[in-house]
Amino acid sequence: MVENDVKNRALSEEELQDLVASSDAGARNPAGMVGLLLATVAVVWSLFQILLASPLANYVLPGDLINNSRQIHLAFAIFLAFMAYPALKSSPRHYIPIQDWIFALLGVFTALYGLIFYQKVVDAGGLADDVDKWFAFLGLLILFEGARRALGPAMALIATIFLAYVFFGSSEWVTDVIRWKGASLKKAMSHMWITSEGVFGIALGVSTKFVFLFVLFGALLDKAGAGNYFIKMAFGALGHLKGGPAKAAVVGSAATGLISGSSIANVVTTGTFTIPLMKRVGFSSEKAGAVEVASSVNGQIMPPVMGAAAFLMVEYVGISYVEVITHAFLPATISYIALVYIVHLEAVKNNMPTLGNRVVSMGKTIGGMAAFFFGFAALCYGVQYPVGWVVSALPEGAGLVMSLLIFIAYVALLWLASSVPDLEPDDPNAEEVELPVVGEIYKSGLYFLLPIVVLVYFLMIEQKSPGLSAFWATSLLFVILLTQRPLKAMFRGESDLFNACKAGVVDLTHGLIDGARNMIGIGLATATAGVIVGTVTLTGVGQVMADLVELLSGGNLILMLVMVGLLSLVLGMGLPTTANYIVVSSLMAGVVVELGAQSGLIVPLIAVHLFVFYFGIMADVTPPVGLASFAAAAVSGGDAIKTGFVAFFYSLRTVALPFVFIFNTDLLLIDVTWTQGVLVFITASIAILVFTAGTMGWFLTKSRLYESIALILVAFVLFRPDFVMDRIQPPFTQAAPADVVTVLGEASEGDELRLTVSGPDYDTGEIKETTLVLPVGAGSGEERLTDTGLLLMIEDGLAKMDEPAFGSPFSSSLANFDFYGDEPVQITEVQAPVHQMAKEIVFVPALIFLLLIALMQRARMSREGVPA
Incomplete structure (x- = not known):
């Protein structure tokens, strides 16, 4: 239905919100007592997860609840899935049919089966008896139906195929390449439902311990008004430049992508404002939508959340969370740098006008943004010193003192915010577009950075667990949501404090509800993906996949990586970020490691997981399934398929980067010093810009074919100096x-x-x-x-x-x-x-060659009278 709509017209704001709701949080919103019940269940789920992550969990919650928290997590997700997601498009939206109540309650019972009969399961050693196996099988069927409603048919279909392989993989009609001995219903159900190898495995555990808190953190931060603040700041900084709305869309999507786990929500949240303005300065509907898609999907590769994949990588790869986001940081950053450059080239090529009447130099803009990011990073890093002084001076009361100091800082920043008007969303279709002035609006939301500083401090400096770090940051957001309105009213001398306090409670309640509803799909995705992981561990199909890829690739390493990338892309179609990462990493990560070793390529496991993750998220972009492309087309009114193809072209650097860091792990900052890391960042940034110029056919001016090829070769040398040096001087x-x-x-x-x-x-x-x-x-x-x-x-x-x-x-x-x-x-x-010269020497001739191309183009511009 959406596909047909977007071919003809842009959807209204109400229809767009319904699109996001139906895909991310459920399209059903019953009124009356039932609606109150669902809201209460969502709030209880959020509060339970917060308590579970808190330091008080072991003192407040019974041990059985903590040990079986995955079952409780899934029970909430299944119940709300059948309540919030209609079975069919024709199903009622304003009330819940009796069959959905039955499915929901049965789903809760089967999810809690291991908790209710905990002692029986323990005494049996995790082996299902004749009663257990049928309840487990019923649980799987209900789980698959819930996943179909919340995630679309793809996830449930893939899981069903894998489950069928468990039962029928020994049949004669199954080809010898993938045939296995098969399993009985009792053995399969023990593995999939009773033990922690299947549905209640690592993925659901990560969803329970970490992901919920980060999704809730993002929902509360957005409810507090941070999303609008980030977008306003991005437009204030970049909106006046050539192609400014597109550049602001990229930066705004990067900021919201930090805390968002959904490409579609990111597209609609920022796109409703950015896409009309992009069209206003000359971008076609498809290109405007494609820019938003590329920047929103890239939000999924940007630490610290990465669509929840970062937490899964901790468990699957076996390294710390800090290491995961360190390795993921550079590719994500240079990918965004390249996207800003892409929209800049589009604007220059088409001589697009600027918005507003302010004139600010590019140098000042870049300098100001760099100063902000480095200043913010320095703040996050520097906080450890005053904290250390407080701890050494007051070891017993340090926590209380630090909480008080944070509250004082919050009140001071809130007092600063009260001196300027609250930010209201702008109308992108207004006749006169007034771009925000950063110097005038930055005060209004500085306090939004406090929870992020707290989160980063606990994650990076204290190196606490992601769940505990998110708990403290979320606790601060509780305070902000409850107090920002009444404190602002008090600072401004307003008298209506009661309504301000009431509005704060409403904001917090809605944030808790939104966080829970946004988790329905992720909870079901991780549980359903557990069936796929369980199938891999039970049947050994991972080795079969390796043999199949090796056979089809003929042992050629590059062809093997291409095939793994394509398989990751196909497996990821129609799945949310978290689910597609679980699926593709379970099947493909081991394939790359094994076949790479056979070809003499030793690849760190984190590089392999990032490789399949990058290709998995590209499924959100690529037709015919690219859900983010359909959402962007719904906003722009453009053709969804064309939007998807343009977005894929804009995302070429996201496709190229995994191949680069598989062969050059310096890009992942693996085993590099600080000085090497800085050099890698500089050269990689130059390389991605040069690659972008080569693929876009425009450097200083329109490039000739041989110039584009030369630029791509320069980018390759900057990305892979080891390849050139190994030809000059073999390393072994x-x-x-x-x-x-x-x-x-x-x-x-x-x-x-x-x-x-x-x-x-x-x-x-x-x-x-x-x-x-x-x-x-x-x-x-x-x-x-x-x-x-x-x-x-x-x-x-x-x-x-x-x-x-x-x-x-x-x-x-x-x-x-x-x-x-x-x-x-x-x-x-x-x-x-053997001793080899430093590979960085290769950068010198590559940069000289780049300078020659620039001089050639500048000379041609002078001859043709093109302004520089």
Whole structure:
């Protein structure tokens, strides 16, 4: 229905909000006692999650509730899903049919089955009996129906296919490549519902512990007025530039994307204001929608929330939250830099007019924004010093003192905000567009930064858990929502304090309701994705996927990565960010690691997870399913399919970056020093701008084809200096496999040797290869080899291997080799590191070449009389 509408007209504000509600929070809003009941359930869910994340949880909540919090989380999500989401488009919107009540209550019972019969399940060791299996099966059916309503058919369909594979994967009509032995209903239901391997696995646990608090934090921050403040500030800073509305859309979407878990909500929230203004300065409906789509979807790759994927990566990759967002930061930042440059080039190419009558230099704008971001970062970092002084001076009462100081800072900033009028949303269709003046409006929302400072401080400086960090930031938002209106009224000398206090309570209540309703889809997505994860662990289909990709790619590494990217894109279609990351990482992450190792590419697991995540979110952009593109077209009135294709073109850098950081992990700031990190940031920013200029066909002026190709080559060299340096000076020297002990003895401590291991596959008997990286420690060659756990026998010039001891460093890497077959497992290649010139030397000729292209274009502009 939406597709047909957007081809003909832009939707009204009411229809747009209904579009967001139907996709993110449910389209049903019954009135009367039923509506009050649903609001109460949503508020209770939010309060339960806040209490669960608080330091008081172990003192207030019974142990059974804490241990079974995933079941309670899912029970709330299922109940509200059947209450808020109609079964069909023709289903009633203003009351709840009796069958939905039945489904909802059955869903609550089956979700809480493990809690209600906790002792029985524990005594059985997590194995389902004949009664358990039928309730588990009923629970899965209800879960799939709830997911279909809240997330669309794609998620439920994919989960159903995987569940069918569990039961029927042993059938003769299933091809040999993916056939497995199959499972009984009792075994499958034990795995999927009774244990923590399936529905109640890691993904639902992350949703319960972390994601809810961050979604609630975003909802409360938006309810407080921060969303409008961010957009106003972005327009005040950038709206007067050429293509200013588009640049403001990018920055505003980046700011809202920090706290938003939904591409569609991001599109509609910022797009209702930005898209009409983009069209006003000359962007077509499709291009205006595409800019909003590209910038909104990019919000999902921007730390700290990343559509909840950041918290899942902590569990799946096994590294800290701080490490995850550190690795994700640079690609996301330069991707946004490139998007700002894309809209700038579009504006320059089409000589678009500017909005308003203010003239501000680009230098001042960039300098002011840089000063703000660096100042904010310095504030977040510098807070630790006064906190440290307070803790050392008052170790017992430090918490109380810090709370008081934060409240004083809040009151002072609120007093500053009361000196200027409250910000009201602008009308983008007004005859005269008055751009906000940053110097006049910045005071009105500075206090919104306090909860973000608290969140960043606890996450990055104190390195507390994401759940506890979000709890303290959310607690501050409770205070802000309850007090900002009455305190402003008091500072302004207004007398109506009662209504101001009442409005604060209403704002907080609506924020709690919005947070809960926004979590319905995420809760069901993580639970349903648990079926897919459970299928992978039960059947070993992940290894099958690796074999399939290897067969289709013919062992070619680049082709393999392309295929994994396409599979991630297809699997992500129609799924929300959180769900598609779980699906594609469960199936594809291991494929990249294994096949990369077989090709001699050692890829850190975080790089692989970010690779599949980037391609998964591109499904929100790409037709025919791109939900964000349809939402943007609903705002702009343009063609949805064309909007999607233009948005995909604008998102080319989001497609290219994963391939770059798979081969050059410096972009993820892995094992780099501060100085190296700064250099990587500068060169990567230049590279992404040059790549953008090459793909857009415009640098200083319209580029000729050979200039565009040259620009893309320069970008490649800046992104991959190691590729060029390795051709000039190989990083390794070859040694005979039989001499591996000697080579280890001669290597310097801290070096890394690469060994290529070849042998028969345990399952198929076919010869396969993998690459091991041996860190060189202290001691002799024999001692260093012993430390690795590898067992070698040198016979007839061959370095044959025995199975490494269980738990040794490479036991898991070599687990799929058959050490007892007729063909030996052996080392076929030894690569010892050699001294290589710094790869950064390559930047010099690349930048000189870039300067030559710039001089050529400037000379052509002079000849043609084009103004610089």
